Amino acid sequence: MRVILFLNQAFLLLLLLPSTEMKRPGKGRGLKRARSDRFVVPTCSELSESGENFVDCQDQYLTSIPASNTWSKVPKHLLLARNRIKVLHDGAFSGYESLISLDLQQNQISLVKEQAFEDLTQLTTLLLQHNRLTTLSEEALIFIPNLRYLRLHGNPWKCLCPMESLIRTLQVPSNRNFGNHARCAEPISLKNKKLKNINPDLLCEESPGDPHGNMTDPIEPSPIRSKSDATTLCHTYFFPKVQMDCSNRGLTQVPSGIPEDVVQVNLSHNSIRHLKPRDFQGVRSLRVLNLSNNNMEHIDTAGLLHLHELDLSNNKLRFVQYGVLEDLYFLSQLKLGGNPWLCDYNIHYMVYWLRLHPGVKHSGLLCHSPLEHAGERVEKYVHSYNRECPKDRQLSGPDQDQMDPELWGKPLEALGEVEEELEPSPLRVPQKYQIIRLS
Numbered sequence: 001m002r003v004i005l006f007l008n009q010a011f012l013l014l015l016l017l018p019s020t021e022m023k024r025p026g027k028g029r030g031l032k033r034a035r036s037d038r039f040v041v042p043t044c045s046e047l048s049e050s051g052e053n054f055v056d057c058q059d060q061y062l063t064s065i066p067a068s069n070t071w072s073k074v075p076k077h078l079l080l081a082r083n084r085i086k087v088l089h090d091g092a093f094s095g096y097e098s099l100i101s102l103d104l105q106q107n108q109i110s111l112v113k114e115q116a117f118e119d120l121t122q123l124t125t126l127l128l129q130h131n132r133l134t135t136l137s138e139e140a141l142i143f144i145p146n147l148r149y150l151r152l153h154g155n156p157w158k159c160l161c162p163m164e165s166l167i168r169t170l171q172v173p174s175n176r177n178f179g180n181h182a183r184c185a186e187p188i189s190l191k192n193k194k195l196k197n198i199n200p201d202l203l204c205e206e207s208p209g210d211p212h213g214n215m216t217d218p219i220e221p222s223p224i225r226s227k228s229d230a231t232t233l234c235h236t237y238f239f240p241k242v243q244m245d246c247s248n249r250g251l252t253q254v255p256s257g258i259p260e261d262v263v264q265v266n267l268s269h270n271s272i273r274h275l276k277p278r279d280f281q282g283v284r285s286l287r288v289l290n291l292s293n294n295n296m297e298h299i300d301t302a303g304l305l306h307l308h309e310l311d312l313s314n315n316k317l318r319f320v321q322y323g324v325l326e327d328l329y330f331l332s333q334l335k336l337g338g339n340p341w342l343c344d345y346n347i348h349y350m351v352y353w354l355r356l357h358p359g360v361k362h363s364g365l366l367c368h369s370p371l372e373h374a375g376e377r378v379e380k381y382v383h384s385y386n387r388e389c390p391k392d393r394q395l396s397g398p399d400q401d402q403m404d405p406e407l408w409g410k411p412l413e414a415l416g417e418v419e420e421e422l423e424p425s426p427l428r429v430p431q432k433y434q435i436i437r438l439s
């Protein structure tokens with residue numbers, strides 16, 4: 001009897017031993033793990049921006065989270081976008097206590113364990129968009145008490161009972177930046193509905209038609225589905241500053257929903273024809289706007305009060321309408337190359353504005369037509385144009401020659417060259433010239 005019992009215990013021990021042995025290296029907190037990760041992530045960069053440490057491991061084919069002691073300093077921002085991470089294991093971020101932002105977008109994450117975010121008590125921003133998540137437990141978020149921004153869109157959410165608590169959390173009014181654009185992929189009855197808007201009471205109800213959310217048509221969510229919403233369409237980078245990359249999206253107009261805190265927007269390589277006054281309404285922090293390589297024919301910069309850089313190169317601009325530049329109080333860089341600037345009367349406003357704003361560095365303002373001026377600097381064209389008229393030279397002093405409306409209106413009329421419909425009327429008014437801010 002005793003012997004058998006003893007043998008039994010020994011056997012149990014033997015069974016238990018190897019499993020505990022094997023668990024140890026898998027815990028991921030030891031040096032071993034860190035060392036091996038160092039080989040996996042040779043090209044991550046550690047940088048410091050305004051006193052905060054960043055670790056940038058984007059696009060590195062990573063399949064797991066590098067251990068925190070891989071880095072010389074524990075980072076505040078960990079950028080892991082566009083890797084190949086599939087699962088966030090329990091304790092995946094242990095040692096990363098001081099993280100403020102965590103960017104995991106565009107991985108292949110399909111599973112987040114309930115304790116994956118343990119230790120992330122300082123985290124305010126968690127980006128999980130464009131992964132393969134079908135479900136996420138609200139429990140996982142309990143470890144992140146300071147979370148303020150949670151991005152979940154671009155995941156094929158199964159809006160079924162396990163999602164009920166998360167969906168309720170997203171719908172708490174104070175969580176207004178949680179999962180705003182995330183949509184259900186399943187079940188069919190809720191397909192494309194926003195998680196924010198569905199009724200959580202219905203999720204755990206047994207419905208005869210759809211007992212287990214059995215899908216006949218699971219869809220691959222496409223990020224371009226809601227066609228002109230910037231948050232789903234464009235790639236947003238949050239650090240070091242809020243930037244949106246909307247380049248190469250086949251856009252024909254500026255998308256809606258550009259967040260108010262965005263600092264830089266890249267809309268290059270699209271087919272946008274007009275910049276409209278309301279396109280960037282309320283976007284007060286915008287500093288850099290890249291509209292290069294579009295089909296821009298008209299621009300109205302109203303509302304872009306704080307813009308520092310504007311890239312309009314490689315568009316179809318022939319002139320800018322009188323007054324449209326007046327809102328650009330703080331502009332310092334203006335790129336104008338690669339446009340078919342038409343050197344006639346309408347271009348004078350642009351040159352005039354640039355002269356009045358010597359702080360604006362501009363480039364590429366060359367006449368494209370008419371042929372006689374092709375390739376000439378537009379300023380030179382305007383200058384020589386003004387000099388051709390002796391009468392106006394007499395009338396105005398050297399500093400005045402751009403201020404006097406007579407100069408802009410009369411000579412062409414006298415020469416009979418001007419096409420009436422092209423002439424901006426304010427310049428012909430024979431009154432004291434002044435800048436009128438159009439708003």
Ligand SMILES: *[C@@H]1O[C@H](CO)[C@@H](O)[C@H](O)[C@H]1NC(C)=O
Pocket residue numbers: 214215
């Ligand atoms: C869905 O239901 C059908 C029968 O209605 C069944 O044949 C199929 O296996 C189910 N699929 C899943 C994923 O449960």
Ligand SMILES: *[C@@H]1O[C@H](CO)[C@@H](O)[C@H](O)[C@H]1NC(C)=O
Pocket residue numbers: 243244245246247264265266268269
């Ligand atoms: C657009 O801007 C973003 C950053 O704002 C940059 O990462 C991206 O490469 C730019 N795209 C092009 C086509 O230049």
Ligand SMILES: *[C@@H]1O[C@H](CO)[C@@H](O)[C@H](O)[C@H]1NC(C)=O
Pocket residue numbers: 247266268269288290291292293309310311
């Ligand atoms: C705008 O984007 C183009 C490429 O799409 C790039 O070459 C250019 O430098 C960008 N302009 C600014 C001001 O960043």
